[in-house]
Amino acid sequence: MATSVYNAAQTLGPAIESVLAQTFGDFEFLILDDGSTDDSLAIAQAYAARDPRVRPIAMPRQGLVRSLNQLFAQARAPLVARFDADDICMPERLARQVAFLAEHPDHGLVACETTFIDETGAPAPNPPIQRPHDHGAILAALEHGPILCHSAVMVRTDLVRAAGGYREAFIHAEDYDLWLRLASETRMANLAECLLAYRITPGQVSSRHVVAQARNAAIAWLAHGARARTGSDPTAQLSALPTLDMLDGMFGAGSAAYVRQRMIDRLLYAPDRLASEAWPVLLGHIADGAPRARLWRTAIRLLKAGHPLRAMQTAIALARQAA
Numbered sequence: 001m002a003t004s005v006y007n008a009a010q011t012l013g014p015a016i017e018s019v020l021a022q023t024f025g026d027f028e029f030l031i032l033d034d035g036s037t038d039d040s041l042a043i044a045q046a047y048a049a050r051d052p053r054v055r056p057i058a059m060p061r062q063g064l065v066r067s068l069n070q071l072f073a074q075a076r077a078p079l080v081a082r083f084d085a086d087d088i089c090m091p092e093r094l095a096r097q098v099a100f101l102a103e104h105p106d107h108g109l110v111a112c113e114t115t116f117i118d119e120t121g122a123p124a125p126n127p128p129i130q131r132p133h134d135h136g137a138i139l140a141a142l143e144h145g146p147i148l149c150h151s152a153v154m155v156r157t158d159l160v161r162a163a164g165g166y167r168e169a170f171i172h173a174e175d176y177d178l179w180l181r182l183a184s185e186t187r188m189a190n191l192a193e194c195l196l197a198y199r200i201t202p203g204q205v206s207s208r209h210v211v212a213q214a215r216n217a218a219i220a221w222l223a224h225g226a227r228a229r230t231g232s233d234p235t236a237q238l239s240a241l242p243t244l245d246m247l248d249g250m251f252g253a254g255s256a257a258y259v260r261q262r263m264i265d266r267l268l269y270a271p272d273r274l275a276s277e278a279w280p281v282l283l284g285h286i287a288d289g290a291p292r293a294r295l296w297r298t299a300i301r302l303l304k305a306g307h308p309l310r311a312m313q314t315a316i317a318l319a320r321q322a323a
Contacts, residue, residue: 001019001027001028001029001030001080001081001083001094002030002032002068002071002072002075002080002081002082002083003015003029003030003031003032003071003082003083003084003085004032004034004064004067004068004071004085005031005032005033005034005036005040005041005044005085006033006034006035006036006040006061006064007036007037007038007040008036008038008040008085008086009036009038009039009040009043011085011086011199012040012043012044012085012086013043014088014121015083015084015085015086015087015088015089016029016031016043016044016047016054018088018089018090018091019083019089020047020051020053020054021091022089022091022092022093022094022095023091023092023094023095024094024095024098025053027053027077027081027094028053028055028075028076028077029053029054029055030055030057030071030074030075031044031054031055031056031057031085032056032057032059032067032070032071033056033057033058033059034059034061034062034063034064034067035059035060035061035062040085041056041058044056057070057071057074063168063171064171064174065166065167065168065171065174066168068082068165068166068174069165069166072157072160072161072165073161073165075157077157078156078157078158079097079098079101079154079155079156079157080154080155080157080160081093081094081097081153081154082150082151082152082153082154082155083151083196084150084151084199086199086201087151087196087197087198087199088117088121088196088197088199089195089196089197090193090194090195090196090197092193092195093112093152093195093196094154096112096191096193096195097110097112097154097191097195098154100189100191101154101156104187104189106186106187107135107186107187107188107189108155108156108159108182108185108186108187108188109148109153109154109155109156109159109179109182109186109188109189110153110154110155110188110189110190110191111131111148111149111152111153111154111188111189111190111191112149112152112190112191112192112193112194112195112196113128113129113131113190113191113192113193113194113195114129114149114151114152114194114195114196114197114198115128115194115196115197115198116128116197116198116199116200117197117198117199117200118199118200118201119199119200119201121199124200126200129146131146131147131148131149131190132147132190133189133190133191133192134189135187135188135189138183138188138189138190139183142179142180142183143221147179147190148175148179148188148190149196149198150175151196151198152195152196152198153175155182156186159182159185159186160178160182162185163178163181163182163185164181165178166178167235168239169216169235169238169239169240169241170216170219170220170235170241171212171216172209172212172213172216173212173213173216173217173220176217176220177216177217177220177223180220180221180223180224181224181227183224184227184228210266210267210270210273211263211267211273211277211278211281213266214262214263214266214267215241215244215259215263215281216241217262218258218259218262218263219235219241219242219247219259221262222247222251222255222258222259223235223251225251226251234250234251244256244259244260244281244284247259256284257284257285257288260281260284260285260288261285261288261290263278263281263285264278264281264282264285264290267281268294268298268301269301271298271301271302271304271305271307272305272307274298274302274310275302275305275307275310279310282295282298282314283313283317286314286317286318286321287317287321289321292318292321292322295314295318296315296318298314299311299314299315299318302314
């Protein structure tokens with residue numbers, strides 16, 4: 001089990017308890033504290049004093065990607081189960097996933113269905129996500145949608161190491177980029193059982209960084225396609241991803257338009273983001289000749305969300321594109 005922690009003192013205790021209560025007990029629980037300024041490290045150390053399976057690792061702040069790679073570097077088991085410090089494992093999670101990988105040696109990764117909890121740990125009203133379960137269905141849906149829950153994944157350690165681990169250039173979509181690279185190396189599955197309770201909070205990473213996440217995920221798909229076509233990845237040695245206006249030169253004509261479309265698809269119902277950091281992306285998407293009907297509805301959403309100037313500018317851009 002591998003968890004990176006940053007200022008998660010409020011939820012870390014219950015998360016650890018859910019791991020220690022697993023019916024499968026032969027594991028090591030690596031908890032890397034990524035420079036927390038709250039009591040996260042002290043909590044992990046207190047559990048380690050009571051249970052030798054818990055191994056805290058104290059590090060200065062380095063960010064999630066480097067923390068994850070360090071966890072895989074230090075893992076001593078052939079399997080690593082990822083787990084976030086604010087989620088809850090069901091008691092059978094490890095047992096079910098270990099058994100699946102033992103029975104399916106051609107599979108290198110298995111996740112599962114999840115339920116949702118809110119900040120207090122109570123059931124959250126979010127609608128359930130219907131994830132694809134077998135490898136073929138996962139591949140078919142890999143371009144779009146929440147295919148694998150990162151916090152619910154168990155993966156063969158050597159596979160991640162051989163793939164080079166998580167890539168910092170794809171920050172906020174580093175897990176998706178890794179799944180795409182592993183998809184050509186192994187088979188993947190989602191168990192139909194709900195074996196993890198995923199916590200939904202207003203300030204979680206997927207909410208705060210949704211624009212960068214959408215952009216980086218779309219570029220990860222372009223890189224995946226390049227690897228499939230040519231056997232090489234233009235992003236392989238990059239420490240940061242290219243800007244949108246560089247994508248056509250790197251991946252071919254239409255690549256920037258594809259990324260803009262993927263971003264707008266993700267942000268259609270996030271008018272505050274469209275009115276601010278994603279505003280140039282929206283204008284570029286309109287200039288690409290995107291379907292106008294849904295973007296007129298976007299202009300209305302901008303107006304209703306309190307962005308009348310952006311709504312008017314969107315309408316003007318749409319009218320000019322139609323002329």
